[in-house]
Amino acid sequence: MTxxxxxxxxxxxxxxxxxKFRLALALPAWAYGFILPVCFCVFWEMSVRAGVVQGRLMPxxxxxxxxxxNLARSGELLTHSxxxxxxxxxxxxxxxxxxxLIGAICGASFTVRRFLDPAIQALRAxxxxxxxxxxxxxxxxxxxxxxVLIAAGVFFPVYLGVLxxxxxVDRKLVEVGxxxxxxxxxxxxRILLPAALPEWITSLRSGLGLGFMFVVAAEFMxxxxxxxxxxxxxxxxxxxxxxxxxxxxxxxxxxxxxxMLVLLTTPLLAWQDRVRDRL
Amino acid sequence: xxxxxALSKVYADGTQALARVSLTIEPRTFVMITxxxxxxxxxxxxxxxxxxQATSGAIAIDGKPISGTHHAVGIVFQEPRLLPWLSIxxxxxxxxxxxxxxxxxxxxxxxxxxxxxxxQAKRWPRELSGGQQQRAAIARAxxxxxxxxxxxxxxxxxxxxxxxxxxxxLLTLWQESQTTLIMITHxxxxxxxxxxxxxxxxxxxxxxxxxxxxxxxRPRLRSETSFETTRRALLAALDRPxxxxxx
Numbered sequence: 158m159t160x161x162x163x164x165x166x167x168x169x170x171x172x173x174x175x176x177k178f179r180l181a182l183a184l185p186a187w188a189y190g191f192i193l194p195v196c197f198c199v200f201w202e203m204s205v206r207a208g209v210v211q212g213r214l215m216p217x218x219x220x221x222x223x224x225x226x227n228l229a230r231s232g233e234l235l236t237h238s239x240x241x242x243x244x245x246x247x248x249x250x251x252x253x254x255x256x257x258l259i260g261a262i263c264g265a266s267f268t269v270r271r272f273l274d275p276a277i278q279a280l281r282a283x284x285x286x287x288x289x290x291x292x293x294x295x296x297x298x299x300x301x302x303x304x305v306l307i308a309a310g311v312f313f314p315v316y317l318g319v320l321x322x323x324x325x326v327d328r329k330l331v332e333v334g335x336x337x338x339x340x341x342x343x344x345x346x347r348i349l350l351p352a353a354l355p356e357w358i359t360s361l362r363s364g365l366g367l368g369f370m371f372v373v374a375a376e377f378m379x380x381x382x383x384x385x386x387x388x389x390x391x392x393x394x395x396x397x398x399x400x401x402x403x404x405x406x407x408x409x410x411x412x413x414x415x416x417m418l419v420l421l422t423t424p425l426l427a428w429q430d431r432v433r434d435r436l
Numbered sequence: 437x438x439x440x441x442a443l444s445k446v447y448a449d450g451t452q453a454l455a456r457v458s459l460t461i462e463p464r465t466f467v468m469i470t471x472x473x474x475x476x477x478x479x480x481x482x483x484x485x486x487x488x489q490a491t492s493g494a495i496a497i498d499g500k501p502i503s504g505t506h507h508a509v510g511i512v513f514q515e516p517r518l519l520p521w522l523s524i525x526x527x528x529x530x531x532x533x534x535x536x537x538x539x540x541x542x543x544x545x546x547x548x549x550x551x552x553x554x555x556q557a558k559r560w561p562r563e564l565s566g567g568q569q570q571r572a573a574i575a576r577a578x579x580x581x582x583x584x585x586x587x588x589x590x591x592x593x594x595x596x597x598x599x600x601x602x603x604x605x606l607l608t609l610w611q612e613s614q615t616t617l618i619m620i621t622h623x624x625x626x627x628x629x630x631x632x633x634x635x636x637x638x639x640x641x642x643x644x645x646x647x648x649x650x651x652x653x654r655p656r657l658r659s660e661t662s663f664e665t666t667r668r669a670l671l672a673a674l675d676r677p678x679x680x681x682x683x
Contacts (some may be wrong), residue, residue, distance in 0.1 A: 332487060333517050337531045338505050347530075351521045428521045428560045 216398040224398040225405060228387075238406060240383040241372055244300070245414070248307025248375075249368045253361055256312045260319025264353070265345045270320075277316060285310045286374050293378065303375035310371035311364040318360020322353030355429060358422045365418055369411045384410075437463055438484070438584055438616065443493035444641075445479050452641035453479040456493065459635065459644065463583070466610055466617045468631035470624065471674065476642020477620045481586050484618065485511045497583065510582035510615075514589045516569035518561035524548070524572050525557040531580040547579040548572075550609060567598035574606065578613060587619040591626070603630060607654070624670055628663060629656050636673040646673035 198218040204210045205217035212220070228234040259277070263270040288309060289302075296302035326349055334348040350357075376385020384403045391399035438461040445454040453476040461467055469477045482488045484495060486505035495502050497509075518527045529544040548554050551571040553564075561569055570590055577585055587606075591599040607630060610617050621627050627634045628650065636646040648670060652662055 329513070329515065329517050330519060332513075333519070333530075335487060336485060336505060336511050338507065348519070351519070354521065428562070 214397055216401065220398050221401045221405070224396075225402040228399075228402060234402075234406065237382050237384050237387055237403075238410060240380070241376065241385065241407075242410060242414070244303055244307060244375065244383065245365075245368045245372045248304045248371070249311050249365055251304065252308035252311025252368070253315050253364055255308065256315025256360075256364065257319055257357065260316040261323065261345060261350060263316075264320050264323025265341065265349060274320070277313075281313050281317075285313075285371060289374065289378055298379050303372070303378070303380070306375045307368050307371045310367045314363040314367060315357075315360045318363070319353060319357055322356030322360070323349050325356075326352040355426055358418075358426065361422075362415060362418060365414060366411070369407065369414075373407075437461065437498055438618075439496045439499075440480075440484070441494045441496070443480070443483060443495065444491050445476070445483060445488070446491045454483070454490075455641040455643050457637075457642065457644055459647075461584075461616060461618065461633075463616055464614045465632045466607075466630060467619070468627035468634045469618065469620050469637065470622060470627050470634060470670075471637035471642075472639060473622070475637040475639040477637055478588055479642065480637070481511075481588050481618065481620055484584070485509055485586050487511075507580070508583040510577035510580060510585045512570075512573050512577045512585065512587045512590045514592060516561070516566070516573040518569055518572055518576075520561050523558050523560060524553060524564065527561065527572055528575045528579055530576055543579055547575040550578075550612070551575045551605065565598075567594050567602060570594065570602065571605070574609070578609060578615070581613075582615060584616045584618060587617065589620050589622065592622070599626075606630070624667060624674070625658065628652070628667055628670065629658075634670060636670070646670075648673065 201210075201215075202217045202219060205212045205215065216224075225234070228237075259273070263273055263277075285306065289306060292302040292306055296305060330348055330352060331344065334344045339347060372383070373385045373388070376383040377389060380386045384406050387403035387406075388400055391397065391403065438459075440457060440459040440461075442456040442458055443454055444452070444456055446452045457476075457480060469480060471477050479488070483490050486502065486509065489503070497506065502509075518524075519530065522530070525541075525544050525548065528547050529540050532540045532543060535543070545554065545557070548557055551574060553568060553571055553575065556564060556568060556572075561572070564572065574587075574590070591602050594602065603626065606617075619630070631650055634646075634648045634650060635644055636648070637643065638645045648666070650666055652660070652666065656663060658664075
């Protein structure tokens, strides 16, 4: 939209000098975000080549790209990415489902909230990474403990988001439900949850972000594959290019998953009277 | 028949909104409740709707006492209060989910046609004008076939032209459906143009000071002499000081 608008106003511009000046800025909307990183990479590359910084610890972008390319070609990148994404996926599904369910129940019932919310808030105060040793003792070193850790990280923002969203539902709409004699569960499903939907989706997005944060922690605690493993491996074997390649892969994966979540949920919010944030 | 017997309401902060209000409303009448702000008219309506609990007194429909919301009572609020995530058709069908799908669709389509929104069935509420939204809200309340429809200043937020339009439509809907209408207004002319009966409340605490039967034939015209006479009587009831009324 913005793009089309910019182009349209450009076309309508009669002065040639003015259009020349504008041309420099007439990039597609998404391209603006690349300007700074690209300049930074060029500067970095030149610094390494000129010997200003040491390439051994600060590998040049070309070197990182090469590593990334090699990892991709050998299939390793796919294996590690798949391992990480499946962990995040499982943990996110588990944590988001639990957060939504418990958040909705606490939001709908004052009694349940009074019993449960203080305990959940207390648990939230514990940094989730602190659970790692216990999870390993309880659930072993393999997948289960990792997925549970990620789920625990995802749970809290989703729980808080759903609870807050339900608490802020317009009393006037709830009254419509009462006027139509809805039962308590019908009130939850037909008024409270739909009204809370936009905030729920926002909370899912922050939950997903945290899921990616926790997958790194989970893979640090001992994994034979996954992007987190690439990070540890890169550190232990002194391969900063591999660390940076893994970080880049994390950035791309995280952004892609978030974009997919937005894309999947956009139809649910078609009724909203606001400009939806671009990805 | 709706019988309200010595209804009182004291809010938690101690303000008495209504004091022993009694009122008997025959079926199929159009009753307007009017009065200055703070006279308890909205409180009275919310008590009849069952959205608030009375402190004392009783409400009965056709001889059966009611407490809480009742399927025979529908309500239209001051704002349309449509659910923004449902299409207009789904909003109108909100109270019909217990019916099979075809019957629901038929009744929704019929209700939409009657309020002139057949074309808007698939739109979101936000895409409609204020007047259209309020019409959808009226359709939503009427589609379940309530014996009594309560309306809380439903047209107060609309411009004069839209309001006149909706007043006409409401009159037609009422004559077709033969429901009892109890509507709050602070607009004397609106009361005179539409109602069979106007109940005037006075505040501190809310009580009935006048109950005026309006015998004017419909359609009513503001220019008629009888209209003006009734208007004066009503205005007098609204403005008369409390001391004089207690006598």
